[in-house]
Amino acid sequence: MYKRLLLLSIFLSNLVSSQTTMTNVISDAVYYDGYAATVSNPVPSGLTRLNNARYTRKLTDTELDSFKAKIAMRVTIGALCDNYDRLGEVFLALVPKSQSTYTIADPNVKRIEVGRYITPFMNKNRTPSEVPYTYDISNLYNVFHDNALRSTYDMYMELDVFGVPYAAQTQVLGCSGRIDVFSGTLTFFSTDTGASVTDSNNLIPILSYNRLNNYNSTDSTGETVRIVTFNLPDPVTNARFFVISTPHGANAGGEEYIRRQNYTYIDDVQVLTYTPGGTSCEPYRVYNTQGNGIYGNVAKTFADWTSWNNWCPGNSVPIREFTLPSLTAGNHTLKHTVPTAVFNQQQGDVYLSVYMQGKSNVTLDVKDIKTVDVNIYPNPTSDFVNVKSKVDVASITLFNVEGRKLTETYRENRIDLSSYSTGVYFLNIILKDGTIFKHKIIKK
Template sequence: MKKYLLLLFTVLSFANVMAQKNTDVSFQLQGIVNIPTYDSTNRMIYLTYQSKGQAVLDSTVIKNNKFHFKSTADVDVRATLQFTKPNTSPNALADPNSLYLYLSQSIVNINAKGYLRKAIITGSTTNDDYMVFKKPYLKIDTALRLLGWEKRRVKPEDTNQSKIVDAKIDSVKNHKLAQLSEFLSADITKPYAAEALQMYVSTDGSAFDLDKAQLFFDQLPKKQKITVLGKDITASLIKLKQKIVTINILKNVDFFDGYAQTVNNSVPRGVTRITNSEYLYQLNPSEIKQIGNNLKVKVTIKAGCDNYDRIGRVTLVVMPKGEKFDKEKGEQFEILRIMTPFMYRSRHPDHIPYEAQIDQMISTIKQTDKEMYLVTEVFGTTGAGQREVIGCDGSLLTFNVSVDLISDKKTTLSSEKAISLLSYYSLDGKDKTAGKNSKEIEFELSEDTKTTVLYLISSGHGAAEGGEEYNWRQHIIDLDAKEYIRIDMNQDCTPYEIYNTQPNGIYFGNISKERRSWCPGGPVPTRVINLGPQRKGKHSIKIAIPDAEFEKTDSKYLVSAYLITQ
């Protein structure tokens, strides 16, 4: 019996190797098209396929609206069928009416009564599987086109609505990326994996991961890499790498229960664990030098054993040159605040991307007489997850977190200056010095400014009945004791519904009708308020939330604010 099993294993292994080599096989392709008689003279149809590792362009004349091809090809490499105007060669850009298909050792039939790309294909099981693979992405692309039209209808001055639509678009793109990533992780050797990877590389959602795209490409079968499609993917990856600089602050770092005793698990080099839910990284001069004209911070949260919505944030802490990190003594700038979704770790999407454009901080980070630290905090607990999530019994793992700074490679000098006002301040109504539910901050400008911009992050918390978690409140901003602006701090949660993979009391029914100051699975918006030019000297800003019910519901708003002057 053992000999038989060994022989069977050897035969299967040899068969698998032969399948990977995939020698060419004979194929036949025949079809019917519907070209009008007045336009049918000398019409050619072209077939591109791969044979002996090389791309082959074949052609034949269409006679009586019928055509036929017969040759040998690698049927696991995508073929392209295309016809063009008389006396022209195929050009996908000039005539995009192309049909992608997979050939077979049996006869493959094409029936194209209208557009070639809408033809009915029979006779190839690989092609049948390919069509099943493509179907959900056709729906996703339709949704993106509809959102693109919605975006074009937004008035240029309506920046708030523009951000809402952008978030919806990003949400759909990230859903597409999650599905493609899941497919590529499981089926990288499928004949149409290269096309799936091309779709992944060309989808610019915030969840796009260049390192993951490169890893997928490395895992593609060799014959897929040398195809025209494979070469296109290679060129796209090279272009992205030439354009983008990514500085890894945290790379797949495990966060643990914030209520538990601090764990002693190892952390990556350069990373310091402050607590189970808070980690520190210092930017070095060579990393800072790489930062160009634009900069964004990206946080990726992967599900662990905390299946409830939690708060997280990334804070830049600036210290004098040569001084060790001291959060309380440093200048603090919260650059991104997030809320984790209700997520069940075995369901997809199982990781959530958050991004914030922080170009305004480039000048601050590039100060040569300062030390730059980034603190990442994502608080969580596994008290419920240990009972409710399969495989989490006894686990303290809340989330797995990655943080990146992403920039281009172009650098110009900037004269912007940052002034820290508040960092994660708990506005809970107890301090009445500045009036009801208010906080006043004084600051001084060393010179007249051309522009002064206020960056504000605020989210309400308090889960008791009527608590501020369930509300949004108008914020009133006073500048130098005069009311300057009122801000509606509500947020549309619709774009973040897909990340909430565990049933909960927020995402049900029509979520677009329920406005909150924050959404599970979404970033807390950073509000940008242009205060205009300001005179040198002392000034004050007051932030008031008069309608909030703090003491009655044991609630608070967590407020961060800073100025950028020029």
């Protein structure tokens, strides 16, 4: 963690000290109670309030042209009348040229999450009264300068921070009756010094702040699984995938406090494994000016922090990345799963974002992505496994753990395991639209 912070600090320092372009997108915008009706308070010039928790601003052609190859994004959140840790995000929104305005739920808008952060416990009457977050988003240089993309879409940056003022109204001096929760600033710094430009020419938004759990938001009943398909009309090389996720659930035994391994698969091949957290939160103690049960009154050891924490109030969330040398044209499936997640008392969620960049011989548009509405149940099973999907099932094939094919059904949405011994098996499921994915089944 300390090394990562040092690298980010050096990265931003190098930007500011060299020939640097600074682009200020949002300055000291005030955010309001996320549960209240959208306020009618004046909006800073050039901004649009999408709701109390999110502002958006269109990037001008001059600004897009000015971006250099190495880009740092700085988010600064200021304390107002929310003294708890909250989630915030930065999104790049691609809005069709034919639209001069849009809403947060507009189906025509393509959106990718480019940064996520956790606010500290802040008392606005104590210093420091703001917290900075810095990200290396140099990969977006290709997006900002893509003429084909810019001819179809206008590019907007959205800064989101959801807050509520109820605790601060009684705990923080000067907050009685107020519903302003945070202030937010979004700034880019860019330079060509030490930069190497890639030649990505396509962008695939796959998941944007998607809610995932094992009780009412999953693609496999009883499991924490998200399955998404995307189509490539032409082969893609150097496909870079960017993943942001955080587990939440502050109840006793909640997912915020228990570290779980996450697995990501592309076309049934495991490509990313990680466990959130595992870092010391001590570097961010200084920003937590409101007493709280996370930091306590005294410094904690590295072992104390890493035994349970998934993220730190006051820190940015890691952007994880993996690269595939090549992807063929046609349908592909991304599967993300957290097998040991419990969601005690059916509370909490994992919030998951994924997007892809790559290179094709043909300039690609931003592609429509669909989340496969599939339930696979029951699991474990004593006999039949059912596949429920809006798309008809073409075939289901059963394999043992050694990979030997045992049986296969066609144009049926279930398969019988009653004649097989207890243990672990794998289903290979093909839907009629060409979507293919595997799923682990336990025979009891």
